[in-house]
Amino acid sequence: MAKRPIYWRKSSLLEEHKSLGGLGMRNIESINHAMLFNQAWRMKTCPNLLVSRVFSGKYPSTWFENSISGRRVNAASWGARSIMKSVSSMKGGIRRTVGNGEATSITDHVWVGDNRIKFKEHSSFVGTKPTWVSELKCSNHSWNASSVWSLFQSSTARRILAIHTSNRGTQDGWDWSQSSTGAYSIKSGYWFHKNTGKVEENTVSQFWSLWWKANMFPKWKIFIWKVINNAIPTKQNLRRRHIDVSPACVFCGKEESLAHLFRDCELSMRVWKSCSLGIHGLAAVETHVGSWVKNFLLYFLNQDGNSGHRVVFFSSILWSIWLHRNECVFKGTKASAVTVLELARQWMSRWEVSHCLNDKVRITTTSPNKAWSWQVGVHSQGDMILIEVDGAWKCKGDYGDGRWSAAAGWRISRSGVEIKTGAQKVLASSPIQAEAMAVLLAL
Template sequence: MVEGWVYQAEIGHQLKTIGIWQVKDLMIPTNKAWNTPLIWRVFSPETSIRILSTYLPQETFQDQYAWSESKSGSLRVKDVYTHFLMQKGQLDAAQNQRAFWSKLWASDLRPKWKIFMWRLTHKALATNTNLIKRNIPVRPSCYFCHRQEEDDNHLFRDCEISARVWLGSNLGIKVDSSQIIPLRDWVRNFLQLFWKVDEVKSERVTDFVVTLWSIWIHRNNIVFRQLYEDPTIIIHRKDVLLREWTESKNLKETSRKSSVFSTGAQQERPISQISNYQQDICLMVVDGAWKRHKDKHPRAGIGWSASVNGTRAFEGNSIIVASSSLQTEAYAVHRGIYEAKLRGIRHLQIHSDSVEVVRAIGSPHQPFEIATLLHDIRALRRDFNTCEIKKGSRMDVILAHKLAVAARQGKLVS
């Protein structure tokens, strides 16, 4: 560990003058724990939280290298790129772009429309200007108006034919004042506006994308099929595509509802209705509650509730120091297994509503901040005959959630 707080305390103390030379000097050597009074006395509250929320594994294992800027702890080109963007102050722009594409890829648009939008915004369509740049001999003029060069801006927005299409569409967009805006920004601005107002499943987003697609199809019909149709066919084609798309969505929804109805009896039941497939198995729900206050000092609590053969066996909660909600959830799972071990339970089934923690327990790649916690969780599981950790819903773990919130608020059960 080579953090800045190892060398000099933030409140002015020189660590070496008080006998702190290494990270181990901040620990109580007899029980593998942080020396909490010393840490709070020497460091600022914010740094103390960072130190105390670093989990010290109780099991001995070989040190491993991990990339702290990555959620998985593994070094990836993507994470290095994000790190450099952050240093240059360009991360917000990159994150906004990532959020835009995440929404587009997650939308219910047809795959070929999504790929078309990606190619359009990355200037990867075979317009005349793009072909000429690649030394392909084509005439530069627009196939619609035959007056100006055909680039992305002109073909999809600035050409008088395209401008009339936009004005005559259901969106009624006037493009006269948009010619100074690059097409990529113009497209993204409209899509983000529609998503903001209409949310993810915006009908206006679909209308906008299909209008662009219809303009492209009309242009290609002229180029490759020599079909010189009336430009009004663009709006007609768009309306047909939208109608087919809507009918396809309705058919899929009807099919989905029918499938759900026919298999409803086979759906997963709540934990409270699951019969114990083995005598004396302990069913436990765990949860964590984490909140960052205005002074940036987080407060966290964990809770657990266990039952055996349908009868409440034990429950509890605890206040912890954690740096994130993810770490709090991992602490809850660890404490739940530990409490079951203390009571001599041999068959355990734990339910947590944290997808990330449950997935990480069975994966060789785990988030950096909970890597040591996961190592101890795996070690504790080996002490049971059976120990399953499963994903549950928020309603499944509601008892543990209430206990965790109470602990975060300083209310502990006896």
Template sequence: MQIGNGEDTQIFLDDWLSSRPMQRAGISAPLPNDAKVSHLISTGNWDANIIWTNFSRLTVREILSIQLPETNSTDTKIWRPDRNGKYSIKSGYWTAQEQGITAPETISKFWKSFWKQELLPKWKMFIWKIMQRVLPVAHKLEKRKIQIETHCKFCKSEKETLEHLFRDCQFSKRIWFGTMGYRTNGNHGTLQEWIQNTLNSIWNRNDEGSHSSIQAGNRVFDPGESQILMVKVIATMWAIWIHRNEITFQNCTPDLQRVMETATEYIHRQAKATSTKVQEKEKLHTITEKPASHNLAWTKGIIQEGQLECFQVDGAWKKEKNSPNAWEAAIAWVNEYNTARWEAQKILGSYPVQTESLAILHCIESVRAEFKAISIKTDSKEIVQALLYPLNSPLEVRNIIANIEARVANLQFISIVNVKREEVSKAHFHASKARK
């Protein structure tokens, strides 16, 4: 959970710290079990008195190291295993692996290859549901005691199971032959085995399809053809499922042409999504890669000649296990044109990038009343990237990024530039000294 005003997060029941808050023993009036994080906040800041009264030293330091937003924003649910807080099927899979939830070796290899594929996210979820046998076909719903027509929506004669719907129905067989020239005759086992063997044979194209349940001849596909073939297989299954739902919920009649048109439409969507993703990666590479003559920078406003004031910032952070100073860090800023102007102070910080971003925020707060055009040098490339792409920034700095944005609103110009460590040596000296 990313904390905003704390109204939607329960202190002891929600996952908002790295470990459960440890309440101090022997408190005369302990916080109730359903207490909200907002109870620990007063006028937009942490209420240190309440926090120190109720929690252990370790919990206090972790809470106070969280930067609160200046605006009255709501709490946001995040996915902790991913650094950017975004859930993906891939991160869920690897989290399960880390927790010891494993599958047989063959299926593990299949999923490892599958998650790497450039596919629409909805397709990945779709295939995952099929492989886990949780897609709500009629046979599955009947087992849950749901009153439903169990016959296939296409042929009206056989019971709608995964195998029948996607592969064995005469209607589906005609679709496979019409879209790809495939014949799905024969005993193929479960649909999961059929999908696994089919996709594995595409990914391992030099195997001449000997393990595939779909016969396409003894062709060896080049990488481009293999990608197209995989997309066509999944698009065909997706189109079958969409048309099945159209018949179920819109009272449509089975239409082979409609299914093939839907498959073609989604093949084009997949191609467009892949092309867009490649372009975005190229754009990001162009923006974030530091050319020989330029530094990565985040800027706002227009600079007037002769007005710019330059500063160095740095954060000193080092995690020391089992040390009473484990959460202590220090930040500093120095005026490059007048090195006698500097400030340094200790803070509570849980990550290096958080400490560096707080150094930038503190510098801005200290000098914005005096100077209207400033340039800040930092040796943290990560924090500059976080400013450029706030939605993809690490969770621990998102509120700080928002606060930096708010603080610079009245400045005529600001630039925050990523430089080499030696270019912030004066700030590094003061920060390191302050931490000791």
């Protein structure tokens, strides 16, 4: 009969991002959808590829749009159905990029921000409301500002008018909202699919973000994660899973639990008091041991940085307590606080040696070639046209007339002689867009 393994924690925790307290293990379903959608995205954005032409020849050319809207294609193969299903599962991250606006629906497509927009309830717009984005533009392809302001709320109108429109009348395209460049990647697609449908918004933990960047042995990082999440095979945890073992602690004879082993045991208390950290375990008996460990490590990381000796020594003591406990259980070694401290010092010495070796490797692998250098703020000499630009963007506050949120300025000179200057109010949704608008206006 096959033996059942012990699952110490749920798979949902193991699959969480490391910055959220998980181990970052990949979910097979999400990674499969992300890789399938990568093929679909490639065929859609590169229509001249042979596979794209074959796929669009066998199935309707609107297969991508049909998959987003949930319309199925009849008589599709198993592989094609899987690709189309991946498009449907990723539709929340797909946006429209506006060109001429003729193929972008105002309310059905996501083209402003990350959510669909809607008309305001009491609009001053006279006539039938438009359906396509192209109906919000003038004949010269610029936005019809009066229509936009009358149809939408002021916050939505500002975001619409901040979208740059080309006067060349290019076709509408597709964009991936989960990356700053708009390009799809399997990594961004995986995390999007995995987090789709979650009610609560995940917040990055300061401790875990610092912990995984700490300069120490990788096995210590995993071990501390297990301690914080009570995933250590202590006798109490083993008995909860119906493993017939003695509940007595090998150090003192009391019931062995996670908190008792690493903090509340008499031997552990002597170790913490005798070390250079001088920690008194009795002061935190009411605190959960996982929170107790996190609080100390976070304090040391904030005070000393990723390579601080205190965070390493604290981790080495926890590791040494566990090693000595196993020696007492499986080898019959006599319990001794001196042995734990000696083990901790030995592991600290190993870490210091490895730390020095890593520093030497970084020095020797540095390229001996002279690095490129430049000076900031020094104007070029000679007969050259110089364009200086600057953009200012206001995130919150009073915009005066409620419309303008940014400004752009530029200065053009030649051989030190000023040729032209200018400044203009612009609509922008980010500081980078304000700077880019300044460059565009200067050119």
